[in-house]
Amino acid sequence: MDSIGLIREFLQDRLGVEPENVIPEASLVKLGVDSLMMLELMFEFEDRFGVKLSSDLKTPQTVGEMVLLMDGLIASQKH
Amino acid sequence: MSQRRVAITGLGLVSPYGGDLADFFGRLCAGESAVRHLLTDDLPRPLSIPFVSCPGFDPDAALGKPLASMMDRFAQLAMAAAFSAWDDSGLPRQADGDKRDDWGVAWGTALGGTLAYEKGYRELWQKGRERLSPLSVVLGMNNAANAHISIQLGLGGVSMSHTVACASSAIAIGEAFRRVRSGEATVMLTGGSDVPQAYGVARAWEALRVMAPGDAETSPLACRPFSAERRGLVLGEGGAALVLEDWDHAVARGARIHGEMVGYGTTCDHSHLVRPEAAGQIRAIGLTLADAGLKPADIDYVNAHGTATAEGDPVEVAALKAVFGDGAATLPVSATKSMHGHLLGAAAAIEAIVTILALREGTIPPTAHLAALDPDCAGVDHVTTARHGRPLRAALSNSFAFGGSNAVLAFRAVDL
Numbered sequence: 001m002d003s004i005g006l007i008r009e010f011l012q013d014r015l016g017v018e019p020e021n022v023i024p025e026a027s028l029v030k031l032g033v034d035s036l037m038m039l040e041l042m043f044e045f046e047d048r049f050g051v052k053l054s055s056d057l058k059t060p061q062t063v064g065e066m067v068l069l070m071d072g073l074i075a076s077q078k079h
Numbered sequence: 080m081s082q083r084r085v086a087i088t089g090l091g092l093v094s095p096y097g098g099d100l101a102d103f104f105g106r107l108c109a110g111e112s113a114v115r116h117l118l119t120d121d122l123p124r125p126l127s128i129p130f131v132s133c134p135g136f137d138p139d140a141a142l143g144k145p146l147a148s149m150m151d152r153f154a155q156l157a158m159a160a161a162f163s164a165w166d167d168s169g170l171p172r173q174a175d176g177d178k179r180d181d182w183g184v185a186w187g188t189a190l191g192g193t194l195a196y197e198k199g200y201r202e203l204w205q206k207g208r209e210r211l212s213p214l215s216v217v218l219g220m221n222n223a224a225n226a227h228i229s230i231q232l233g234l235g236g237v238s239m240s241h242t243v244a245c246a247s248s249a250i251a252i253g254e255a256f257r258r259v260r261s262g263e264a265t266v267m268l269t270g271g272s273d274v275p276q277a278y279g280v281a282r283a284w285e286a287l288r289v290m291a292p293g294d295a296e297t298s299p300l301a302c303r304p305f306s307a308e309r310r311g312l313v314l315g316e317g318g319a320a321l322v323l324e325d326w327d328h329a330v331a332r333g334a335r336i337h338g339e340m341v342g343y344g345t346t347c348d349h350s351h352l353v354r355p356e357a358a359g360q361i362r363a364i365g366l367t368l369a370d371a372g373l374k375p376a377d378i379d380y381v382n383a384h385g386t387a388t389a390e391g392d393p394v395e396v397a398a399l400k401a402v403f404g405d406g407a408a409t410l411p412v413s414a415t416k417s418m419h420g421h422l423l424g425a426a427a428a429i430e431a432i433v434t435i436l437a438l439r440e441g442t443i444p445p446t447a448h449l450a451a452l453d454p455d456c457a458g459v460d461h462v463t464t465a466r467h468g469r470p471l472r473a474a475l476s477n478s479f480a481f482g483g484s485n486a487v488l489a490f491r492a493v494d495l
Contacts, residue, residue: 016144032145039213 003070024064086329089322091163097135108465129293129301131315131420156318157224157272164320183236185255187248187271189424191221249427249478249486253343270428272318304385304414305456315420319428342371342489360398363485371489380474385414417447
């Protein structure tokens with residue numbers, strides 16, 4: 001599964017957000033992702049892709065920023 | 080400062096029968112047991128015990144997915160019961176111009192988020208994982224229930240949890256009552272919730288040899304308080320909530336008042352962790368009557384702690400006989416745990432609701448399965464089938480916990 005697929009699945013499963021609303025420009029806060037849910041999302045992401053996010057990470061504000069962050073990490077892990 | 084009268088304006092629960100409050104009380108009065116056989120798939124040996132579950136409870140439907148996913152089951156049951164009681168009170172969920180800065184929550188739970196921690200241990204020790212979800216702390220903390228309730232209902236006053244084993248919610252309700260009576264709080268949401276089906280918890284209770292045995296066929300009859308054939312207690316999950324409100328505030332907004340809370344007393348046996356002692360219970364009942372300004376002769380019903388353990392039931396009857404003297408023989412007593420089970424930290428809350436409904440309806444629910452009274456439990460008027468159509472003036476609800484903590488609540492009917 002790609003990054004946006006994982007985000008869509010997570011938000012639907014945890015918050016009941018319809019997948020079609022999870023678009024790159026959507027604000028994560030407006031979709032219901034508060035700071036706790038963000039931690040949980042990052043945890044899930046680390047688990048699925050076997051990566052480790054650094055603890056001084058800048059918190060993404062939109063779905064698009066989150067996807068960029070995830071894709072970057074996955075790419076760097078492959079090297 | 081003069082004392083306020085305390086109105087009970089909201090009642091709500093997650094019923095093991097799946098229906099609403101009226102359905103719950105009706106089934107209790109019909110003597111219908113909610114106890115079933117619980118068979119789990121736990122490793123290394125499944126639980127196989129009589130238990131009271133709430134199989135009809137759908138947290139996503141009751142709370143919405145985003146809220147439900149932030150909670151352990153004990154908090155989900157709490158929140159659902161709290162919403163139900165709040166809606167029953169007629170107060171809007173969102174503050175509508177009313178200032179709620181002194182409105183609070185006092186919640187009882189013996190086990191809190193034990194299920195959440197147990198899930199964590201399984202992940203670590205059974206599945207070999209090295210880390211846990213970042214939500215584990217907020218799911219597991221014992222004050223999660225009251226914190227969620229305060230947030231959802233916009234209550235800016237005290238928000239606290241009480242952990243006193245089987246008397247947890249009696250003490251929560253009592254402490255809430257005192258705050259409304261003193262004028263510190265205009266409204267208090269109170270009650271309790273627990274989920275004793277946690278594997279380690281249920282196994283621990285088994286080890287104490289106080290749990291009644293039962294299979295798929297016999298479980299509904301497993302809990303028999305005061306009976307010569309009693310074999311022990313039956314645990315259950317659940318959540319039950321009450322809205323306690325300043326009487327004048329309730330009247331001013333035209334609220335329906337189910338009953339009046341008039342007294343609370345609590346003591347400790349200070350003698351043994353698990354062996355109850357009549358002296359401590361006698362003091363608790365006496366304190367409650369004095370607090371309520373009631374005489375023993377004013378009490379028309381006692382909802383007993385009555386767990387159906389060998390040791391506990393006769394001690395409670397001895398305490399009632401000591402307090403009520405010659406009146407004990409005609410004092411109606413029933414132990415509804417025979418039907419809804421022992422909900423630990425939610426027990427006193429569900430029994431407070433039963434007691435208030437008994438007063439409101441003029442109907443005493445029975446102790447189920449009490450065909451053969453234990454002579455050691457004789458001396459009070461055991462109610463074995465529901466008694467309808469009799470005006471009841473005032474009633475007590477007893478809760479006596481491991482640790483020796485005793486708490487008794489007193490309620491009065493509104494129209495008498």
